[in-house]
Amino acid sequence: GAVVSQHPSRVICKSGTSVKIECRSLDFQATTMFWYRQFPKQSLMLMATSNEGSKATYEQGVEKDKFLINHASLTLSTLTVTSAHPEDSSFYICSARGASLGEAFFGQGTRLTVV
């Protein structure tokens, strides 16, 4: 299947700082990218959907000013967690989907720990 690379895989940051997570589709054009958050022993919670060149669509309850999403090209989307707090610690996962509207391919995930 297609490859989606997510970086970094782990990050520890201080409370109040911002963290950027990158998601790249390596061998296909990702017209749509999804960002998820996953708490231990729970399912993936969709945070936002972004289409290349458009503003992201955020799910209810997700603060768009705190979780900044940029999808400037067909191969790259970024999620920036601004002014991170310990409660933002979680596993963040990106997913990319091509124009064929078939399966979505997932990155390896980023474990964020805010101390």
Place this chain on the structure above:
Amino acid sequence: GESVGLHLPTLSVQEGDNSIINCAYSNSASDYFIWYKQESGKGPQFIIDIRSNMDKRQGQRVTVLLNKTVKHLSLQIAATQPGDSAVYFCAESQGAQKLVFGQGTRLTINP
């Protein structure tokens, strides 16, 4: 957000037996469904998908069944192996819209 689960249900099977994992989806307008496998600390891995114009699809050792009448999806794994131990999620989408995950089921294999 959607699909926020509580504690994951668990399915335990004997090695070599068949496993059946069930999922109830929420949106009657969903037209595309996917099963993913997630191992600890990793992102979800695609297993098999099915579109709403089908009710059954087979892959290698896996079969997905779709019942649109009751909005139910199942994943059958034949001859379950230790490497099948993971959490399994179903996901649904409608056209180009968001891909929403179900609660998930933890599959454990007994030797």
